[in-house]
Amino acid sequence: MMQYGLTQAQQSGLGFSLQGISDSLSRNWFRGLLLGMGIYALFFKDISIQFNLGAPQLVSNSSLIITPEGVREVEESSASAFPARYSEEAPRNVSQLKSGSSKATKGKKWDTRKANDFSNLTFILSPTYARRHNIHPDIVEAKVGACKAYVRQYASAALQEMRQYGIPASITLAQGLLESNAGESRLSLESNNHFGIKCRTKCRGCTCRNYTDDGLYDMFRVFEAPAESYREHSMLLNSPRYKHLHKLRQTDYKGWAHGLKKAGYATDKRYAEKLIQIIEFLGLQKYDRAA
Numbered sequence: 349m350m351q352y353g354l355t356q357a358q359q360s361g362l363g364f365s366l367q368g369i370s371d372s373l374s375r376n377w378f379r380g381l382l383l384g385m386g387i388y389a390l391f392f393k394d395i396s397i398q399f400n401l402g403a404p405q406l407v408s409n410s411s412l413i414i415t416p417e418g419v420r421e422v423e424e425s426s427a428s429a430f431p432a433r434y435s436e437e438a439p440r441n442v443s444q445l446k447s448g449s450s451k452a453t454k455g456k457k458w459d460t461r462k463a464n465d466f467s468n469l470t471f472i473l474s475p476t477y478a479r480r481h482n483i484h485p486d487i488v489e490a491k492v493g494a495c496k497a498y499v500r501q502y503a504s505a506a507l508q509e510m511r512q513y514g515i516p517a518s519i520t521l522a523q524g525l526l527e528s529n530a531g532e533s534r535l536s537l538e539s540n541n542h543f544g545i546k547c548r549t550k551c552r553g554c555t556c557r558n559y560t561d562d563g564l565y566d567m568f569r570v571f572e573a574p575a576e577s578y579r580e581h582s583m584l585l586n587s588p589r590y591k592h593l594h595k596l597r598q599t600d601y602k603g604w605a606h607g608l609k610k611a612g613y614a615t616d617k618r619y620a621e622k623l624i625q626i627i628e629f630l631g632l633q634k635y636d637r638a639a
Contacts, residue, residue, distance in 0.1 A: 458484045468494045468530035472629045473622055498530040499630060502542075505578045507638055513582035514594050517635035518601045519608070520581065522626040531574075540571040543581045544614075599636045601627050 459482045471478055471488045472495060478488045499521055506517035506524070527544045528536035535541045547567040571577045585593065590611055596603040602624055609620040616622070627633055 456482065458482050461487075463487045463490050466491055468498075468532060469526060469622075469626070473625055475629075494530045494532070495525055495626075495630060498525055498528075499632065501531070502574070502578070503635060505575055507635060509578055509582040510598070510636070510638075513586055514598065515582055515585050516598050516601050516604055517638065518627045518632035519604045519623065520578065521630075521632050521635070522601075522605075522623045523581070523608075523613075524578075525626055525630075526622055535568055536574070536577075538570075539568060540574050540577055541569050542574055542577045543584075545569045545577065545580055545584060599633070601633055601636060 461483070463486075466483075466487065468491050471483075471491050477483065478485070502521065502524060503517070506520040509515055509520055510517040524531075524542045527533070528542040531537075531542065535544065545568065547569055569577075569580065571580070584590070585608075590608070590613075593604055593607045593611070596607065602620075605620040605623040605627075608614075608623070609616075613619070
């Protein structure tokens with residue numbers, strides 16, 4: 349008997365064949381999926397597939413991350429993918445790759461400000477600033493590089509003062525960076541004063557200078573060389589006002605930072621936090637362990 353042009357035997361054979369194909373597909377679905385993807389990739393587009401078990405899952409929104417090593421483009425992730433130290437509220441020293449790739453800069457609309465429009469410490473004190481404002485990576489590299497160059501230039505001076513006067517080298521370097529804008533403030537360039545040291549009430553044999561952005565009677569010390577500024581800083585932190593800080597361990601840079609703020613070294617309410625951010629971003633605490 350014919351049904352739709354097929355005999356009963358043909359129908360039976362066809363049913364058996366379809367059942368076999370179905371069973372085969374159910375057993376080998378994964379191979380079939382891979383085969384289909386391979387055919388699609390071959391004829392339609394390039395596909396790059398990477399299996400990275402245990403790695404954070406990222407979505408496709410790209411951004412720039414500022415690190416001690418520089419800037420690079422990474423993909424934005426969920427809150428669980430990156431630890432809290434990547435946030436602006438708790439920036440810490442992190443290790444990532446250096447930027448400069450065409451992928452990180454191609455097709456982006458950058459902020460029109462130039463490098464001179466930013467403090468050298470901007471991207472250390474606010475690591476997410478560049479991403480939020482589309483600052484070109486070259487500017488960030490230059491600014492962070494200026495801070496690193498300052499450390500290389502004055503690390504030996506900070507170590508010498510630590511060995512002779514007991515002040516953590518990390519604190520000395522962080523204060524020098526912050527107070528002098530990595531050696532590029534007017535006070536440091538014109539007066540070799542890297543720590544904002546003012547003239548004492550009875551300043552015999554010293555030269556002082558007033559700056560228009562300060563009060564009429566705010567007179568700052570003028571030094572012949574930066575090394576003199578470093579030595580005066582050590583003498584200042586050994587005065588009665590700061591002497592109690594020497595009870596802290598030499599490696600306790602956080603205690604020193606908060607102690608300086610509490611003793612009135614600066615009026616900035618975030619002075620201690622800024623010192624700690626600078627130290628941890630640039631890894632300055634390693635100098636405190638030097639013999």
